[in-house]
Amino acid sequence: MDRPSREAFLAVVRDGRLVARGMPSFEELGESELADIRQYLRSEARKLRAAQAGAGEVRRASAPP
Numbered sequence: 001m002d003r004p005s006r007e008a009f010l011a012v013v014r015d016g017r018l019v020a021r022g023m024p025s026f027e028e029l030g031e032s033e034l035a036d037i038r039q040y041l042r043s044e045a046r047k048l049r050a051a052q053a054g055a056g057e058v059r060r061a062s063a064p065p
């Protein structure tokens with residue numbers, strides 16, 4: 001993930017960009033808490049991507065020739 005998506009994350013989670021759509025803002029969180037949460041989400045997303053890539057390979061491997 002690059003800098004624009006860090007800024008998008010902060011806009012939503014810290015600044016309340018999506019409050020009107022039902023996503024609360026967490027203004028009380030500090031820089032390091034926000035960074036920790038973002039890195040946790042990134043690591044979970046990485047795991048999901050890896051699992052999905054693996055599942056795709058299994059499907060391809062078991063498909064008829």
Ligand code: HEM
Nearest residue numbers: 008009010012013018019020021022023024026037038041
């Ligand atoms: C630390 C906790 C949370 C984090 C880090 C977080 C993060 C995010 C992020 C990054 C998005 C944007 C997703 C996107 O654009 O694809 C989002 C959307 C959303 N979040 Fe959260 N969220 C948190 C807690 C909550 C809670 C407690 C609620 C509800 C009580 C909530 C409700 C929503 C909703 C409804 C949206 C979709 C808004 C839309 O329609 O665009 N979130 N959240």
